[in-house]
Amino acid sequence: MDINKVKKQWQALSTNVEDIDYAVSGHDFNVCLESDKLRDFAALMLEEGFYLVDLMAVHVTPAIEVVYQFAHFETRCRVLARAFVDDKCEIPTISDIYQGANWHEREARDFHGVVFSDHPYLHPIILPEEDVDLKPLLKKEAGLKDVDAVRRKPPEPAPEPKPKVKPEVEPKAKPEAVKSQEQS
């Protein structure tokens, strides 16, 4: 696999391809997709020999984000692809390209209510049949965050000592409260 060639193909399909630091995030590339290019992207990934690691939904505003993780059997190349669902909470299925996505998509339907259009059998898999509308992993309004709040902040990853020092100072202010929390 020629990574530069594949990267160019990703760029043609996506809105943004970003190199990320494997040592910090555990991924090599971050690819942002429009949902109509998703199936082309999945087909390309399969052709290049990537396997589907995982597929999941994250509830953020403005819309639920569906995250796809790919990796390769021969070289270390972890790819994170993201796409947002549309107004009707729909996104195209990739279960006919990556059959392993079938169950992951059913799980995302269970937990977040994401509808994968043209999925062959979008029935509850983990939850019982009667809990089809429960959608337990949707956030309550108070806990719901904007998508920018859960993204890595651009200036922060560079200075390394910072994250080490920062959390150290804060717990000193109220160590008692933390202790009781941990014990419970």
Added chain:
Amino acid sequence: MSMDIEILEDDRHHRYVLNMGPQHPSTHGVLRVLLELEGEYAMNLLPVLGYGHRCHEKIAEYKPVKSFMPNTARMDYLGALIYNHGYAQLLEKATGVEVPERAEYIRVITSELNRIQSHLLWYGAYLLDLGAFTPIMYAFDDREHILDILEDVTGSRLTYCYFRVGGVCKDIDDKFVTSTRAFISRLRSRFPMYEDLVNGNVILQNRLNDVGDLNPHTCARYGITGPLLRGTGVGYDLRRAEPYSIYPKFDFEIPTATKGDCMASFLVRFQEMEQSLRIIEQALDGLPEGPVMAAKVPKKLKIPAGDYNSSVEAPRGELSYYLVSDGSDVPYRLKVRTPSYSNLSVIPEMCQGMLLSDVVSAMGALDLVIPEIDR
């Protein structure tokens, strides 16, 4: 739940639906499979999951990141320490906590003991499924030694919670080292016996050869990893492919087989136990002195905003934790990618048209642990 059964006009064929599980002994837990049979051939399979769903991902969103460690052990109760390892590593990666070298050695030694223990249980239970009763007694005899060794140092026998962010909670002592060394020579001396007693057995050969048919492309489509993938000739092991912890320091092989049938993954698992012993031996030889916990681990562990992934090689394949953080000490979203979930999803394709007894062989070869599928 119902299956859409095609009604056949030809009345020589009679299809009926058989429930296998959720209490069937060969499903090793609460997995239910609906089998559509034609005579003794399974024409359609529909696994039904969720009997052991315990909302681990939901729980993770409600408590501080460090308090989720015991939950990781309860997903895969056979690979608990490896699940601990992946999670500890995730948080260390996200917060930049450095782990002392001695702690990394202890992690590797105990993780590999845990891997052998898991493979031994699979070995006995799989053969039990296939109708061989005796081997499970031998396998459990050996496994008991590992449980005793790990009980001394971790305090529990199954759902270990031994690793912490920044190290391990208790140092190992001389007794651990001597009993582990004694166990290594014991298990080594037992391997020829296993090979004579089981691996060359003609009934086993007939039950496993050419049953189940996997190839690297199918594995990529379904996301199959672990011994099943290595049975198709792809030497993909995260300990080598994405070296983590101190695995690069050790000399070990990645056993592979090429046929992709049940026999291939059977032999891969069997050979992996020897490789794990080699790793433990080298780690015991090179065990450095020093602390087992990082000096400064904040009590309230705040994860900087962003997403993090940590993957380790569990006994059944790739285990990934994916954490989305909003900058607080409680995860915004934690997703656990468990190997058995992806591995099991191939069953409808792999077992179509198989004899019912071969379905048992094929499902046993997946080495299922149901709680990690249902989470």
